[in-house]
Amino acid sequence: MINKIINLGDSALYCDFGQEVNKEINSKVIKYFNSVRKSNIEGVTNVTPSYNKLIISFNLSITNFKKIKKKIETLNIDYENKIINKEIQIPVCCENPFSLDIKRLEKKLNLNREQILEKFFNKKYFCYMTGFIAGMPFLGDLDENMRANRLETPRVKVPKGSIGLTEQFTNIYTFESPGGWNIIGNTPLNIFDSFNENEPNLINPGDTVIFKEITFSEYKNYHD
């Protein structure tokens, strides 16, 4: 199942599931992630899934690479996906002042604004992982004609709620942060809530996200 397990430094395992990025490989990663978390292996301090890798950190004071590697190799993987994945609708406004990079996207993709929005909205995007900053979902895949590179110079401050595009992926800036993705719009929804300790993330790996277009006045009135 895992192609290879090697050490990442002296207190983490690097589990490699392959080079490609697709839903199948990522689903395997998430299954392992859920099984490792459920098995409560002594000394494991963090389990981090990504597109096609799983990193398992452990406390070197009480265990080591060899012991955890053995545990992972003999781990019972729960292939039944009992975790219920949600489908979440995210309202997004692509009007001024939110669509910071629409001009750049029009040029890069050789599409006009209407074509870009039509290809972006009302599609199902799969959540591969969350992180980089707290709660940020990495979603995919964008339409083949919607794939643009990162900005040459990243922004020092991307506003909270911004929806970014890069390559085959789209994300949501859960709070103001530096970042280099092309910003197409902004959501009034709070995606990360640090006061909800049990479930701080609105979107979790395996969930499906659908973006719904809203107008500027709908955005402004969203919380009323």
Add this chain to the structure above:
Amino acid sequence: MINSYFELIRSGINTTYQDKGRENLYHIGIPYSGAMDNRNFLIANKLVNNNLYAPVLEFAYQGPHLKYKGDKISIAVTGDVIFKIIKNGVENIGNCYESYQIESGDEIDIISTNKTIYGYLAIGGEIDIKFQWESCSINTKAKIGSNDGKKLENKQIIKLLKLNSNKDKKKINYINSKVENIRVIKGTNFNYFSEEGKQNFFEKKFIVSKLSDRMGMRLQGNKIDNIVKTNIKSEGLIRGVIQVPPDGNPIIMLSDHGTIGGYPKIGVVASVDYDRLVQISPGSKIKFTEIQLTDAETLFKLYEMDTDNLLSQI
């Protein structure tokens, strides 16, 4: 109800509450945080009879200036720190690794760290602060932790809920060893770099850049050329990972790091050297030497034993 508190006459430039940090949250994007220099954090708490993992004030470079009101309390400063204790208008230079009894009206003026970055002030008692995910540690980037996730400000009050009954004077002889050599285990993308780049990485010295903080330490020196791909598919990061972005200047991930990254990993700092790594100040030189996994494991055990021995002497 007790009415004992410190007022921050000056907060210092980067003063936060820290404890051992948070586990099991990488997958939602939250790093460990916690005291950067774990050994000095533990010693500070032991000197004032606190639980070893109790919240402390961590400061970087310039520390806080505090005035105390209330019943007698003990405090201790650890690290390589210059500070004064002011009683009835009389200033005395304080010693690190020694607890002091502080009375109402006394002031503690933590002027600065000496040739290091981080220092710790432990207060013998329980501070009135909020915990998130069982930790008070402030992560200013994610606005998580006590004090609404913000660093401490001038005029702020540090209220105490309880004072430790044992206020006996305690001290320990300890000197922070200065290091330049940091031991590194080869990373998962070590072979992405040119022969010359790999050689430079382990043979040449790097300079710590001013653009370093609790998230990461940026280095400058001989550029490390990537001959494969300058970006990888984003994947998890851990504390101590050394990433090399396209410009060829390594960045070491520190306690408040982003949990996911897309730059190749040339190496990972051995856990045994983490406390000393974080104290290397901007402008200083740093040199990496390669270490094998089993040696890194053994050295970490010895380092922990050494920490335990220090703590048991207090």
